[in-house]
Amino acid sequence: MSIGDKPCPFCMIARGETSADIVLADQHTVAFLDRRPLFPGHALLIPRLHYETLADLPAELLVPLFRAAQVLARAIEDGMGAEGTFIGINNHVSQSVPHLHVHIVPRRRKDGLKGFFWPRTAYPDDDAAHAAADAIRGAIEGLHAD
Secondary structure, three states: OEEOOEEOHHHHHHOOOOOOOEEEEOOOEEEEEOOOOOOOOOEEEEEOOOOOOHHHOOHHHHHHHHHHHHHHHHHHHHHHOOOEEEEEOOOOOOOOOOOOOEEEEEEOOOOOHHHHOOOOOOOOOHHHHHHHHHHHHHHHHHHHHO
16 A cells, blocks of 8 residues: 555555564554654554554454454563553544554553643533534434444
């Protein structure tokens, strides 16, 4: 797969055409160390085939992808002596490479990662929260109608 005029760098890693520090590989997924980690041990898990976002991933690949994420979360905690992990996916916004990738980041209490979690604020009132919930439920109903 290509991104504009350039080949997808994650597809190239999955095919073995570009070097990476691979930490897990199976029939459906490949995981490698992020080259600019938040903390040592920060890994990226990708499907071998090119899908841009989680919404694009076929249902039959959900279990293999998240099974690998579960294994990696445990391995990163154990291997890096971490107290936990953060697992995140960007879809479109902040997705520096438009190939679905799951960030699995080792965490420790007071590690300073708060800046990664953008400012959080409460809904101004219950009506605003209910309106947001109604909008999401309506969108889900629309998806199920397809």
